[in-house]
Amino acid sequence: MKPIKNFIHHLNLNKVFLLMVLPGALWFLFFSYIPMFGAVIAFKDYRIGRDGFLASLMQSEWVGFKNFEYLFSTNDAYIITRNTILYNVVFIILGLVxxxxxxxxxxxxxxxxxxxxxxxxxxxxxxxxxVIVGYFTFSFLSVDKGVLNQFLVWIGQDPVSWYSESKYWPYILVFLNLWKGIGYSSVVYLAAIVGIDKTYYEAAMIDGANKWQQIRHITIPSISTLMTILTLLAVGRIFYADFGLFYQIPRDSGPLYSVTNVIDTYVYRGLKVTGDISMSTAAGLYQSFVGFILVMTSNWIVRKFNKENALF
Incomplete structure (x- = not known):
């Protein structure tokens, strides 16, 4: 009985803080943990029936890893995996810097x-x-009325069919990702920088350090832990792509699939055409599993060099 009394005592002591975290805990419970039971669909030939989700799930045929085989047997498997990984690597590095x-x-x-x-x-x-950013982009890249093509014609150059030329789109997508996300990401680092003790900079100025030396030896080392943690979390989602960026911005243009097709857009198109929920669930489970392995591996590597910078 004593452990139970101690537990109740701690609950009473921290009830205010527990109430504060309750909305977030409920959000994770209903939208992150309970849906995990649906991962079994990845191993079944799921068919929606009239008896409801659970009855349909129980009645669906168990197919093992066939949904995963379908995902990787397609000719596009290499392209979508390559695009997803390379884009995210560039986003992580450039986004951090x-x-x-x-x-x-x-x-x-x-x-x-x-x-x-x-x-x-x-x-x-x-x-x-x-969606809005996609319309802004289209106003610049439209073949007939686009601002860029009008400028090219004005300087005597031929207009470019932007939505048919794949060679430009890796740069366009990287630029738009940075433009949209850099402001939000910088706020986190700015808050950490503001919290650095000012006496460090005063001592450095007395020793004759210039601004670059202060940044190099005080600012960056002070936020290095935060940089490492956020990078580790980003590595965990390296197999996830921003669906809106890769679907709305290129306007689902077929000639651009070689550089804009990623796992998320491929699964969406497959689900829209075939209605195969099991295959899309398999892709999501595959992304989550690989992300988990990457986070654990990256965290293990970081712990080898500096335990304080690791997530756990």
Whole structure:
């Protein structure tokens, strides 16, 4: 009985804090943990029936790994896997560098009101949906009325059929991803930089350190733990692609599939055409499993060098 009494005592002591985390805990319970039971669909030939989800699930035929075989037996398996991984690697590296650089620049602006204006302007694209950004992009890249093509004609160049030329799109997608996400990412690093003890910089200035030396030896080491943790979390989603970026921005253009088709868009198109829920569930389970392995491996590597920077 004593352990139970101790447990109840701790609940009473921390009831205010537990109530604060309750909404978040319920969100994870209903949208992250309970849906995990649906992962069994990946191993069944699931067919929706009139008797409801559970009855249909129990009546569906068990097919083992056939859904995974279908996912990887297609000729597009290499392309979608390559695109998903390479794009995310570029997003992680450039996103980290640009977000940290922008946070440092904002922290060095003397006029704080002006810094807030810049920060707000950078943060605004994060709230725009990819559908809206897709229309903005189309206004620039449209063959007939696009701003870029009109400019090319004005300087005597031939217009470019942007939605048929795949060679330009890796750069367009990387640029738009950075433009939309850098403001949100930099806020986290900016908050960490603001929390650094100012006496470190005062001591460095007394020793004759210039601004670059202060950034190199004080700012970056002080936020290195946060950089490592966020990078580890990003590595865990390296097999997930931003569906809106790769579907809405290229406007589902067939000639661009070689550079814009990723796992998420491929599964969506397959589900839309065939209605195969089992195959899409298999793809989602595959992404989650690989992401878990990558997080555990990356965390293990980080612990070998510095335990304080690891997630756990």
């Amino acid at each position: 640009c977000a940290v650089a922008m946070a440092i620049i904002l922290s060095e602006i003397v006029n704080k009101r002006l810094a807030k204006v810049y920060q707000t302007g950078m943060f605004l694209p994060h709230f725009l949906s990819w």
